[in-house]
Amino acid sequence: MNTSYVSIDVPFEFRHTCWFCGEPYYESHAFMAKPNYDDQVEPIMVPCCQECFSFANDIKVSSLDILRDKVKEKLHKKYQKHLQIGVNWTKEELEDSEFEGKALEGFRESGWKMFEIAKERVNYRGWAVSIDGIPVEGLTTAFQFEFDGIVYTSLNHAVTQLATAYAIPQPYLEQVIELVGRDKMAYALRFCKTTYGYSPAERETSLASLRALLAEEKANQLASTINKKRAKKIAISEIKELILHRTMISPYAIQWALEHGATTLQLLAEQEDAFFEHFNQESELTAFTYFNGLQIYLEQREIDPEWVAQSDPNNHLF
Ligand SMILES: [Zn+2]
Numbered sequence: 001m002n003t004s005y006v007s008i009d010v011p012f013e014f015r016h017t018c019w020f021c022g023e024p025y026y027e028s029h030a031f032m033a034k035p036n037y038d039d040q041v042e043p044i045m046v047p048c049c050q051e052c053f054s055f056a057n058d059i060k061v062s063s064l065d066i067l068r069d070k071v072k073e074k075l076h077k078k079y080q081k082h083l084q085i086g087v088n089w090t091k092e093e094l095e096d097s098e099f100e101g102k103a104l105e106g107f108r109e110s111g112w113k114m115f116e117i118a119k120e121r122v123n124y125r126g127w128a129v130s131i132d133g134i135p136v137e138g139l140t141t142a143f144q145f146e147f148d149g150i151v152y153t154s155l156n157h158a159v160t161q162l163a164t165a166y167a168i169p170q171p172y173l174e175q176v177i178e179l180v181g182r183d184k185m186a187y188a189l190r191f192c193k194t195t196y197g198y199s200p201a202e203r204e205t206s207l208a209s210l211r212a213l214l215a216e217e218k219a220n221q222l223a224s225t226i227n228k229k230r231a232k233k234i235a236i237s238e239i240k241e242l243i244l245h246r247t248m249i250s251p252y253a254i255q256w257a258l259e260h261g262a263t264t265l266q267l268l269a270e271q272e273d274a275f276f277e278h279f280n281q282e283s284e285l286t287a288f289t290y291f292n293g294l295q296i297y298l299e300q301r302e303i304d305p306e307w308v309a310q311s312d313p314n315n316h317l318f
Pocket of ligand 1: 019
């Protein structure tokens with residue numbers, strides 16, 4: 001029987017520490033890959049605390065990083081109530097709360113501490129694994145997902161845990177995340193929490209309105225990008241003053257319109273407030289006169305293409 005083994009290197013500052021969670025050392029777990037894709041010959045000894053040691057012994061996986069993730073998931077599960085304290089409370093709220101009765105007072109005093117310990121353990125990053133000074137390649141943390149200061153082993157894991165913590169049906173949270181994107185977990189949770197009812201029909205209605213909202217946001221973004229592209233800096237000296245229907249069209253108004261992409265009546269209407277805010281600094285009368293003139297000018301450009309081509313002295317600027 002082969003009784004030899006190798007140990008992962010333990011840097012000085014991490015002596016007596018669990019590689020998984022940072023708690024005090026209890027015993028080393030003898031890791032053997034299963035399935036053994038890389039033809040591992042000897043067990044690799046990994047320092048554990050008592051709890052992670054018992055977790056690790058029940059797990060059969062093909063690599064150390066998967067073992068780490070599975071141990072973390074067991075920690076998350078076991079300490080879910082403690083981790084949830086941070087979801088439900090802030091430190092100050094908990095301190096100020098008026099729990100009465102012995103058990104509840106105890107909770108107030110130790111609640112935040114329990115949360116912090118659980119959080120530190122699940123977030124603990126261990127140290128880079130090497131054996132006899134040679135780094136062990138291929139261990140990844142690429143799938144980890146962090147939300148609200150807590151590290152999850154993957155997006156999927158976060159969704160499972162958070163759905164429970166926030167009492168949201170998991171498939172529903174999954175659908176919302178899929179729509180809004182994984183970087184918008186806070187938004188997704190807020191959306192799910194404000195959803196009116198979780199029956200299939202109610203969920204479908206909420207999802208439909210979310211889809212519509214997102215489509216609208218996307219269209220607005222696109223429009224504002226286009227407007228920005230259109231907007232350009234133009235020297236006042238390049239702009240010709242003109243008179244239309246006995247109204248003087250100010251070059252300053254035209255300059256503002258060109259620089260803000262307000263080059264049609266519709267686009268100007270969208271930015272009316274901004275226009276007045278800008279020119280009211282001179283006077284309300286100025287702002288009104290400029291706006292009126294600009295409207296006449298833009299309308300002329302819209303209804304009379306021939307005039308635009310033949311007579312508009314500023315056409316090349318649009
Ligand atoms: Zn541990």
